[in-house]
Amino acid sequence: MTSNDDVNRDLVESLLTGPAYHKWLGLELLDAKPGQVVIGMAGRPEFCGNTDGTYIHGGLLATLADIAADFALVTQVGIGLPTIDLRMDYLRPAKPGDYLRAVGTVVRRGRTLGVADALVANGDGVKLAVGRGLYSTATP
Amino acid sequence: MTSNDDVNRDLVESLLTGPAYHKWLGLELLDAKPGQVVIGMAGRPEFCGNTDGTYIHGGLLATLADIAADFALVTQVGIGLPTIDLRMDYLRPAKPGDYLRAVGTVVRRGRTLGVADALVANGDGVKLAVGRGLYSTATP
Amino acid sequence: MTSNDDVNRDLVESLLTGPAYHKWLGLELLDAKPGQVVIGMAGRPEFCGNTDGTYIHGGLLATLADIAADFALVTQVGIGLPTIDLRMDYLRPAKPGDYLRAVGTVVRRGRTLGVADALVANGDGVKLAVGRGLYSTATP
Amino acid sequence: MTSNDDVNRDLVESLLTGPAYHKWLGLELLDAKPGQVVIGMAGRPEFCGNTDGTYIHGGLLATLADIAADFALVTQVGIGLPTIDLRMDYLRPAKPGDYLRAVGTVVRRGRTLGVADALVANGDGVKLAVGRGLYSTATP
Numbered sequence: 050m051t052s053n054d055d056v057n058r059d060l061v062e063s064l065l066t067g068p069a070y071h072k073w074l075g076l077e078l079l080d081a082k083p084g085q086v087v088i089g090m091a092g093r094p095e096f097c098g099n100t101d102g103t104y105i106h107g108g109l110l111a112t113l114a115d116i117a118a119d120f121a122l123v124t125q126v127g128i129g130l131p132t133i134d135l136r137m138d139y140l141r142p143a144k145p146g147d148y149l150r151a152v153g154t155v156v157r158r159g160r161t162l163g164v165a166d167a168l169v170a171n172g173d174g175v176k177l178a179v180g181r182g183l184y185s186t187a188t189p
Numbered sequence: 190m191t192s193n194d195d196v197n198r199d200l201v202e203s204l205l206t207g208p209a210y211h212k213w214l215g216l217e218l219l220d221a222k223p224g225q226v227v228i229g230m231a232g233r234p235e236f237c238g239n240t241d242g243t244y245i246h247g248g249l250l251a252t253l254a255d256i257a258a259d260f261a262l263v264t265q266v267g268i269g270l271p272t273i274d275l276r277m278d279y280l281r282p283a284k285p286g287d288y289l290r291a292v293g294t295v296v297r298r299g300r301t302l303g304v305a306d307a308l309v310a311n312g313d314g315v316k317l318a319v320g321r322g323l324y325s326t327a328t329p
Numbered sequence: 330m331t332s333n334d335d336v337n338r339d340l341v342e343s344l345l346t347g348p349a350y351h352k353w354l355g356l357e358l359l360d361a362k363p364g365q366v367v368i369g370m371a372g373r374p375e376f377c378g379n380t381d382g383t384y385i386h387g388g389l390l391a392t393l394a395d396i397a398a399d400f401a402l403v404t405q406v407g408i409g410l411p412t413i414d415l416r417m418d419y420l421r422p423a424k425p426g427d428y429l430r431a432v433g434t435v436v437r438r439g440r441t442l443g444v445a446d447a448l449v450a451n452g453d454g455v456k457l458a459v460g461r462g463l464y465s466t467a468t469p
Numbered sequence: 470m471t472s473n474d475d476v477n478r479d480l481v482e483s484l485l486t487g488p489a490y491h492k493w494l495g496l497e498l499l500d501a502k503p504g505q506v507v508i509g510m511a512g513r514p515e516f517c518g519n520t521d522g523t524y525i526h527g528g529l530l531a532t533l534a535d536i537a538a539d540f541a542l543v544t545q546v547g548i549g550l551p552t553i554d555l556r557m558d559y560l561r562p563a564k565p566g567d568y569l570r571a572v573g574t575v576v577r578r579g580r581t582l583g584v585a586d587a588l589v590a591n592g593d594g595v596k597l598a599v600g601r602g603l604y605s606t607a608t609p
Binding site: 343344347348349350351353374375376377378379380382385386387388389391392393395396409411412413414415416417418419422 | 483484487488489490491493514515516517518519520522525526527528529531532533535536549551552553554555556557558559562
């Protein structure tokens, strides 16, 4: 774990690891700096999207990418942010046993809307998927 | 359950309910006809995307929409089809306790590529999300 | 032209036909009702996207779809609405000489954001492209 | 203009500047290297998307982004490539008088499909829009 002086890492981590579905996914905050996070997720057998169990369901890559993009903005806004829309492009299959790393990066943070990108790669650094989402950045 | 004379419903159902992640999600094939399916999923507490447990993670709506759009094409192609890309638009939050229904509809089935839409609604028929995906329809 | 009692058609038409680029495109408001418009555009030779001049540039279909989806919301909001994001799926090539018709339909109109769909077809009713956009629906 | 030893620049330029619509847009190939291009376009008054003539139509940014992403792949494939789908995110308005620069970058080139990104900025380097497209990379 790196130190991230400009980000309230405890807050980001508690938002990341608190939700029930995030717990089931086993998400880990690997790094956080202003406008960028790295989130890890181990590819487990129960994540498989085909009967043969040879690849991880794309919905889980979408979830991981969405969370990474979202949390890139969370580092700047400091609260959980609703996803408005998301596009995923699948480049190569993820396999059970892969340790997935998703880098989320802010493209633009506006007052009410933010755009962020995510890149999902496996442990060998092979790009598996890219995502781009729009998030509500309005604060109460 | 309706009878669906032109669709090999047993095949579609086995592709839907076989994969480990689909089992965990608890997916049900509610209807299938050529070019269209309806898939149900109960919104469980472990699906929640916030610490307070008040809404279902958007990644699960994306997963459900992706599967519904994909299986709309599966009714026509007869094999599992890889997702190439997906766009999700979130309209309203899904709540734990909601029984989600996703209608998947083919927009165009080509020889190597297919486009399909999904509409996710709750038990009251309120639209929660729409998705549109591109799928590989090439057969071996 | 149909009568459209619930839509201020003059306003919609002036917003559609006033902008310089819309004039160059030759857009026509074929129909307007609350939450839906039909916009026509003749496919001219100068619209071609390849040197052989055999098909119309996809960017023009994106433009037409964006405008149709946007104006579906304009019928409800009554002012010009900025596009936040757009996804286009190209189904079949448009040809010079085609008269293109784009049907724009509101998916959801919210207080600050709206989602709308567009379907672009040729004069034979063949679907050429589908688009889905997010628009700012906030009013001053 | 840079020299681009590994790209057939004459071919790329002829594909870029040959089509009728590209001519009308006034596209310029500012740079080309394997997997990346920079394309310029002057924002003219006839590009405006509102009656007041204060901003450039988003459809033109989509067109420019689509072309930049497409031509990033063209540098690798060597032929014109059909767009399959495209997502645009608009960040800030483009103004008439802006000289727009779009950087297109390959995300993944596959045998039949390729993903590429585009970033559109003005002359001050301010990001105006990002796009991501899927292209057919199959060769005859």
